[in-house]
Amino acid sequence: EPEVTQTPSHQVTQMGQEVILRCVPISNHLYFYWYRQILGQKVEFLVSFYNNEISEKSEIFDDQFSVERPDGSNFTLKIRSTKLEDSAMYFCASSADGEGNQPQHFGDGTRLSIL
Amino acid sequence: GENVEQHPSTLSVQEGDSAVIKCTYSDSASNYFPWYKQELGKGPQLIIDIRSNVGEKKDQRIAVTLNKTAKHFSLHITETQPEDSAVYFCAANDFGNEKLTFGTGTRLTIIP
DSSP: HHHHHHEESEEEEEETTEEEEEOOOOOTEEEEEEEEOTSOOEEEEEEEEEEEEEEEEEEOOOOEEEEEOSSSSOEEEESSOOEEEGEEEEEEEEEEESSSSOOOEEEEEEEEEEE | OEEEEOOOOOEETTTOOOOEEEEEESSSTTTTTEEEEEETOOOOOEEEETTTTTTTTETEEEEEETTTTEEEEEEEEOOGGGGGEEEEEEEEOTTTTTTTTEEEOOEEEOOO
């Protein structure tokens, strides 16, 4: 069964450094998402991306965050200048369609640790 | 925006018994309600979903019911097995966009 893959599984970064998290969505999917989960808390929406542009973003997704689909397969999340509170699991998801018409499928996440 | 409440936060059930997890949502325009299972070190895995034009959906030992009037939906797992032990999240969409709002999760433990 096709799946969303994320790399790396664990990223350790010094505060203030830039970090890029990578995702390969399911190949025929058109909608891409990033969510995060702080340890022991619920999954929170960050951003959705369709047709090479952001379609929705949360208040968490400030100017320090950006997303990109640099080629036909990868979808990346960049945090420009990391803060301690950015430490969390970051999940990428994809769906064949938007607005709840098709399910969102999640990867296994990248654990980001900011020192 | 949408707000989703989930109860209980922890649930222990004897193997073979049933488990029920309940969620309420705030936005009456939400029309899509998935349930995800998250095992340790893994991402959320979709186990069942329901749309607002349906009151109940079943897939083997798992069923979901939706009450649009009361704005709540529930996950039912029958004949529980040890491999059902995990954290379960309900979610609801924001009508008109792709965002999913998640509940706070239920840690389900199946006691052998």
